[in-house]
Amino acid sequence: MKLSFTLNGGSVQTDVAPGTTLMELLRGLGAVSVKNGCARGDCGSCAVLLDGRAVTACLLFAGQVEGQRITTAEGLADEVGLHPLQQALLEAGGVQCGFCTPGILMAAVDLLEREPEPTDAQVRDGLAGNLCRCTGYVKIVEAVQDAAAMMSSATPVAEGEEVGHG
Amino acid sequence: MTVTQIQQYHRPSSVDAAWHLVERADGAARLLGGGTDLVVRCPPEVSTLVDLADAGLRYVESTADGGLRLGAMSTFTDLLEHPAVVTHTTGVVGEMIAQVGSVLHRNSATIGGHVVRRRLSDVLPVLLALDATVLLYAGTERELRIDEYLAGDLGPHVVIEVRIPPRVEGSAAAFTRVARTAFDHALVNSCCRVDIHDGVIAVARVVVGESSAIGRRLAPVEEVLVGASLTPSTIDTAVAATRAAVDLHGDWIASAEYRQHLAGVVTQRCLRAVADRLPGGGA
Ligand SMILES: Cc1cc2nc3c(=O)[nH]c(=O)nc-3n(C[C@H](O)[C@H](O)[C@H](O)COP(=O)(O)OP(=O)(O)OC[C@H]3O[C@@H](n4cnc5c(N)ncnc54)[C@H](O)[C@@H]3O)c2cc1C
Ligand code: FES
Ligand code: FES
Numbered sequence: 505m506k507l508s509f510t511l512n513g514g515s516v517q518t519d520v521a522p523g524t525t526l527m528e529l530l531r532g533l534g535a536v537s538v539k540n541g542c543a544r545g546d547c548g549s550c551a552v553l554l555d556g557r558a559v560t561a562c563l564l565f566a567g568q569v570e571g572q573r574i575t576t577a578e579g580l581a582d583e584v585g586l587h588p589l590q591q592a593l594l595e596a597g598g599v600q601c602g603f604c605t606p607g608i609l610m611a612a613v614d615l616l617e618r619e620p621e622p623t624d625a626q627v628r629d630g631l632a633g634n635l636c637r638c639t640g641y642v643k644i645v646e647a648v649q650d651a652a653a654m655m656s657s658a659t660p661v662a663e664g665e666e667v668g669h670g
Numbered sequence: 671m672t673v674t675q676i677q678q679y680h681r682p683s684s685v686d687a688a689w690h691l692v693e694r695a696d697g698a699a700r701l702l703g704g705g706t707d708l709v710v711r712c713p714p715e716v717s718t719l720v721d722l723a724d725a726g727l728r729y730v731e732s733t734a735d736g737g738l739r740l741g742a743m744s745t746f747t748d749l750l751e752h753p754a755v756v757t758h759t760t761g762v763v764g765e766m767i768a769q770v771g772s773v774l775h776r777n778s779a780t781i782g783g784h785v786v787r788r789r790l791s792d793v794l795p796v797l798l799a800l801d802a803t804v805l806l807y808a809g810t811e812r813e814l815r816i817d818e819y820l821a822g823d824l825g826p827h828v829v830i831e832v833r834i835p836p837r838v839e840g841s842a843a844a845f846t847r848v849a850r851t852a853f854d855h856a857l858v859n860s861c862c863r864v865d866i867h868d869g870v871i872a873v874a875r876v877v878v879g880e881s882s883a884i885g886r887r888l889a890p891v892e893e894v895l896v897g898a899s900l901t902p903s904t905i906d907t908a909v910a911a912t913r914a915a916v917d918l919h920g921d922w923i924a925s926a927e928y929r930q931h932l933a934g935v936v937t938q939r940c941l942r943a944v945a946d947r948l949p950g951g952g953a
Pocket of ligand 3 (some may be wrong): 639
């Protein structure tokens, strides 16, 4: 079936089998940050933003994103630099094997969008659907707090200026 | 992974069109809400999906009398972000939804898909305790009490909305669950509501659910409560009656005896929270 949607700012027109999951579609389109950890909603490693809200791509049929806006971890950094959450995860040591990292990033982007100054409990709640086998979570929570601080202290950009994440 | 048996995907723009598509397919078509259940649990005979995204069912309305109309395609996040939903009957709906799955899951799972699915539910005990109804469509519209809806074999139908009646003056409710982890299904959950009139309990709802069943009202416990005031000793009597009334299963996670014990614990926590939420503390 024919499908059109926006992926990381670019428009996509494609043809998919009607039973395809969003996770498979995105990986097939090269967005391999979308990881298949369980294919049943338990681990969060396939999380993407669907119109700005983090969802598990393994539990959506591809057809459900018709006309919608999808963002994956590939869409976070720009030519200026990494997204503050990516930078903070690197600096705080919140990444070990990295398998969970893209999903954690997308859940954290959704969280900071709704709650720019979260408490630790809110960060833990926002990441409750993301499993990490390596880090023990402490450094991930610290990184999200660091990114929140970075983002809130970023100087407002004058009109007409390019908006970078870095 | 690809649900290989699916051959067709429709996205009708009305409830009537969606119903016709499933009704004519003679069991081979399923309605699609958020997909969180259907992607992993699509029955083998199903080859057609009928996505309700364009059928106009994503809305949350509060009625003039303080009731709620929750459109079937509303996600749990939509509900959690709606002020009238999270404040209804001393906040019990918001308290429960905040404990359903994780945010990733609440961002796509719908209330309509949840009531149709009838399994492993934190939501149904609250809907049962609040005397919710389900508005459905099968050629014509029909409104059923949630307990009737859950008991019936209704054939192909579209859930249009879940309705929660207005809060009664002097009413309070609470929800509690016990699970191994924040993101696990509840071993046991409970929702209790009491309506106080003239200082005594006029209406009581005590619902206990467990991970494999959908929760049911415990009439003997409700009988203990009606006519009493919600004092610590009434709560103790209700807890004992709960343990006597439940019939919970045992599995590799928790024995039946442990679940029975927990049923008393969650009911006690709920009733204590209800007492705290009543004007004047209930006792
Ligand atoms: C990882 C995970 C964690 C979970 N944790 C919890 C938890 O902690 N507590 C809890 O209570 N639940 C939990 N659940 C269950 C979850 O709430 C349900 O899967 C969800 O609500 C189903 O909604 P949906 O919109 O995704 O349904 P779908 O998958 O779209 O549909 C489910 C069923 O309903 C039918 N259907 C959908 N919408 C309609 C409609 N409007 N009319 C008629 N039929 C319809 C479909 O045909 C299908 O048979 C969890 C699920 C997952 C996957
Ligand atoms: S792969 Fe989607 S939640 Fe695990
Ligand atoms: S860094 Fe390895 S799973 Fe999280």
